Amino acid sequence: MNTPMLKSFKSILTPIIAVLLGIIVGTIIMIISGYDALAAFTALWNGAFGDSYYLGEVIRQFTPYILAGLAVAFAFRVGLFNIGVEGQFLVGWLAAVWVGVAFDLPKIIHLPLAIIAAMVAGALWAFIPGFLKARFRVHEVIVTIMMNYVALHVSNYFIKNIITDNKDKTDMIKESATLRSPWLESLTDYSRLHWGIILAILSCFVMWFLLERTTRGFELRSVGFNQHAAHYAGMNVNKNIILSMVIAGAFAGLAGSMEGLGTFGYATVKGGFTGVGFDGIAVALLGGNTSIGVFFSAILFGALKVGALNMPLEAGVPNELVDIIIALIVFFVASSYIIRIFLDRFSKKEVK
Numbered sequence: 001m002n003t004p005m006l007k008s009f010k011s012i013l014t015p016i017i018a019v020l021l022g023i024i025v026g027t028i029i030m031i032i033s034g035y036d037a038l039a040a041f042t043a044l045w046n047g048a049f050g051d052s053y054y055l056g057e058v059i060r061q062f063t064p065y066i067l068a069g070l071a072v073a074f075a076f077r078v079g080l081f082n083i084g085v086e087g088q089f090l091v092g093w094l095a096a097v098w099v100g101v102a103f104d105l106p107k108i109i110h111l112p113l114a115i116i117a118a119m120v121a122g123a124l125w126a127f128i129p130g131f132l133k134a135r136f137r138v139h140e141v142i143v144t145i146m147m148n149y150v151a152l153h154v155s156n157y158f159i160k161n162i163i164t165d166n167k168d169k170t171d172m173i174k175e176s177a178t179l180r181s182p183w184l185e186s187l188t189d190y191s192r193l194h195w196g197i198i199l200a201i202l203s204c205f206v207m208w209f210l211l212e213r214t215t216r217g218f219e220l221r222s223v224g225f226n227q228h229a230a231h232y233a234g235m236n237v238n239k240n241i242i243l244s245m246v247i248a249g250a251f252a253g254l255a256g257s258m259e260g261l262g263t264f265g266y267a268t269v270k271g272g273f274t275g276v277g278f279d280g281i282a283v284a285l286l287g288g289n290t291s292i293g294v295f296f297s298a299i300l301f302g303a304l305k306v307g308a309l310n311m312p313l314e315a316g317v318p319n320e321l322v323d324i325i326i327a328l329i330v331f332f333v334a335s336s337y338i339i340r341i342f343l344d345r346f347s348k349k350e351v352k
Contacts, residue, residue: 014336015286015293019300022329030321039315044322047310048303054310056188059197060263062302064089066200067255068280069287069294070207071122071248075140076289077211078244079224084129084144085252086277087151088122090270092253094155095121096260097267098163100173110176115199115257122253123246125151130245134238140245148273156269168269179262194262203251204291210247220244252277279305282330301326 030037048058068085075082096118103110129143163170179194187193211217222230223240231237255276260267283301287293308322332339 011288014339015288015297015333017339018286018332018336019329021332022325025328026321026325029324030317033321035317035321036315040311040317040321043311043314043317044304044307046307046314048307050310051189052187053189053191054306056184056191056193058299058302058306059188060191060193061306062298063194063196063200063262064255064258064276065279065283065298065301066295067203067251067258068276069283069298070203070291071252071255071277072280072284073287073289073291073294074207074211074251075244075248076284077224078220078240079227080130080133080241080244080248081141082126082144082245082248082252083141083281084126084147084151084277085248085255085280086273086275087144087148088125088249088252089256089274089277089280090148090151090155091125092118092122092256093260094158094256094267095253096177096257097170097173097265098158100177100261100265101163101171103177104174105176107176110174111179111261114173114177114261115254118253118257118260119250120253122249122251122256124249126245126249126252127242130242133245134241148277152270152273155267159267159269163267170266170268172265173261177261178265179258180265192263194258196258196262199254200258201295203254204295207251208291216243252280255280282326282333285330285333 027037027041030040046054048054068089071085071088072082096114099114099117100110103113105113125147126144129138129140129147132138132143133140159170160166160168179196181193181195184193184195185191209217211221219230219235220240220243222233222235223237223244227237230240259274259276279301283294283297286300287295287297304322304326308319311317311319311322
């Protein structure tokens, strides 16, 4: 096997091994805790793929995960760590619902307008850390973490004092702004599956095409590899840093619109983070920061999250154990260099 093929094979095999190790260690924890691991995983599978309703919920769950993962992965490909996806997700959700509630327009105008509003809101929220990074070299991790809390409290203020009259929940969006589909719902025994999955798949293609098939994408990746070399080659490093954060924020804002226009159809005052943005970090890491990797990683996380809800009912196993398995998977992905060392030694033995 030649070197490029071997490298590609290892990049695919590493996250698979990380998932298997996470499941194995999670199984050991279940057994030590006195639970029936086989019954737990059977319940997990049944809760994710046991019938059409659960399948619809899995697809609905991993739709925003795809977009949140893209938001992390895109920035990472340009050498930035976008921890602020949760905040960008929240302002995107708010903007989409605001447009969906405030205007009464034909669907062909209203729905795209609400989606664009969400993307613009997420992009603007990500522009701030991008600008601070480019202009003053302020570390994006610190700024994006703080922006998450600002987004949470600003969103709550807008919902309670501007969109509504001191209420904890907005009105339902107009029918002309919804992503919901009675046809898709009927196919999946009236789950909350909506048309957002199409947008998520298209977004994977957009990220791949932009980074791999355009001049601008080449510049963005070059900045991610080496900022000094990119600057020496005549590329505008600061502009590309800001642009990458803006595009990442647009993906995160679009993820928020999936919840505001599809799953729920409204926005509420939140006591804490939704977790979608933070799960997006794990999705991106497991997916190797590639669009196709993020897609399959999001499917896994969506299935685990939805299937876990069935574990206490069918097997008497707390669904928090799935969070432990997810944490273990992320741990093994983060320490993937150990897996790569093992694969390198194994491949050398095979060559001999």
